[in-house]
Amino acid sequence: MAQAILLVGGFGTRLMPLTRNVPKPMLPVAGLPVTEHQLVTARRAGITSLVLATSYLSDVFIPYFGDGSRWGMHLQYAVEEEPLGTGGAIRNAAQLLTRDESIVIVNGDVLSSHDLTRQIQMHESLDADVTMHLTHVADARAYGCVPIDKDGRVAAFLEKMENPVANTINAGCYVFNSRVIDRIPAGKVVSIEREVFPELVDQGRALYGMVDDSYWIDIGTPAALLQGSIDVVRNTANSAVLDGVALVHRSQDYVAHEGAIIDPGAIITGGSAIGRAAHIGVGAIVDGSIICDGAKVLAGAHIRKSFVAAGTNVSGKLNVHDSYISTEEITSLLPL
Ligand code: GDD
Ligand code: MG
Numbered sequence: 001m002a003q004a005i006l007l008v009g010g011f012g013t014r015l016m017p018l019t020r021n022v023p024k025p026m027l028p029v030a031g032l033p034v035t036e037h038q039l040v041t042a043r044r045a046g047i048t049s050l051v052l053a054t055s056y057l058s059d060v061f062i063p064y065f066g067d068g069s070r071w072g073m074h075l076q077y078a079v080e081e082e083p084l085g086t087g088g089a090i091r092n093a094a095q096l097l098t099r100d101e102s103i104v105i106v107n108g109d110v111l112s113s114h115d116l117t118r119q120i121q122m123h124e125s126l127d128a129d130v131t132m133h134l135t136h137v138a139d140a141r142a143y144g145c146v147p148i149d150k151d152g153r154v155a156a157f158l159e160k161m162e163n164p165v166a167n168t169i170n171a172g173c174y175v176f177n178s179r180v181i182d183r184i185p186a187g188k189v190v191s192i193e194r195e196v197f198p199e200l201v202d203q204g205r206a207l208y209g210m211v212d213d214s215y216w217i218d219i220g221t222p223a224a225l226l227q228g229s230i231d232v233v234r235n236t237a238n239s240a241v242l243d244g245v246a247l248v249h250r251s252q253d254y255v256a257h258e259g260a261i262i263d264p265g266a267i268i269t270g271g272s273a274i275g276r277a278a279h280i281g282v283g284a285i286v287d288g289s290i291i292c293d294g295a296k297v298l299a300g301a302h303i304r305k306s307f308v309a310a311g312t313n314v315s316g317k318l319n320v321h322d323s324y325i326s327t328e329e330i331t332s333l334l335p336l
Contacts, residue, residue, distance in 0.1 A: 005093045008108035009055030023057040025108040030232035045116035053093040055080040087190030107172030113238035114212035123175035133173040134209040144170030154207035157197035222333040230271035
């Protein structure tokens with residue numbers, strides 16, 4: 001058995017305005033919060049004890065996830081009054097976990113189908129300090145660039161560099177030995193990427209990378225969030241999160257959750273996700289979009305590649321693409 005920390009306290013700045021009232025990890029992907037996707041994935045890898053390291057808009061997690069028993073987990077919450085950074089958050093949350101087992105740490109905005117069980121096994125058989133999941137991307141500039149040697153040992157950790165020296169990047173899932181967590185200063189703002197990892201590499205500690213190029217996405221921008229949702233609906237994400245969930249419709253075109261009412265004269269395509277108790281009227285077109293719980297898309301509206309916030313009534317006259325739509329605003333988003 002292993003234990004885990006999910007880092008869910010960031011501001012989600014690049015997702016504004018979607019994150020104005022909803023923290024990034026609670027945004028729906030295929031109709032379920034990002035964090036729920038991660039709980040299901042963690043549980044499948046044998047993790048039964050998990051801490052949510054929260055800060056920004058922390059209050060919304062507890063009513064939804066409770067004690068975690070619905071997912072077969074023991075869930076605890078570590079709330080930072082002021083965000084402590086990724087390293088500070090790990091140090092703070094680890095106090096709630098046992099020191100005798102490895103600790104898996106996951107960025108709260110990543111959907112990944114990599115083999116976490118193999119990552120934990122690799123870590124334990126090497127008795128490593130940290131074993132991180134690495135993946136390849138075409139452009140590594142927005143990520144932590146992590147060159148490794150022929151044995152998989154991390155040669156450097158270079159967060160967001162202009163001229164990346166490798167295209168293997170930190171995919172945001174680490175297995176830590178608790179002896180390393182104890183070295184992070186307590187009660188301080190610390191970045192795991194900019195401070196702790198470079199320091200550990202300098203000290204010659206045992207940091208390993210496991211390259212696994214399975215489905216992976218960081219949903220940190222509106223376009224990536226929409227893409228992640230489409231990938232889960234169309235099953236290219238290799239996700240089992242919708243298995244056993246109450247749905248009124250499931251196809252490659254769209255999923256619709258419990259209580260949703262879809263007029264037979266509506267056209268829904270492109271891997272859209274329709275939330276609980278949402279309504280889609282006659283003649284409405286919804287393509288490659290996320291319609292949140294309780295939203296109503298009235299007869300005749302056309303919504304493409306867009307995000308409709310929970311409870312919004314979308315007028316039948318609206319014809320938009322690449323937009324965020326809520327009761328208060330319609331804002332253009334960068335296209336997919
Ligand atoms: N609790 C807590 N407190 N969580 C935080 C804090 C904090 O102060 N700051 C950030 N987080 C959480 C975010 O909510 C997110 O889930 C995760 O830490 C990573 O932060 P991002 O802001 O999403 O970082 P990034 O995407 O720019 O870069 C990170 O992820 C990349 C992979 O997607 C880095 O880890 C990169 O090295 C990595 O390549
Ligand atoms: Mg991110």
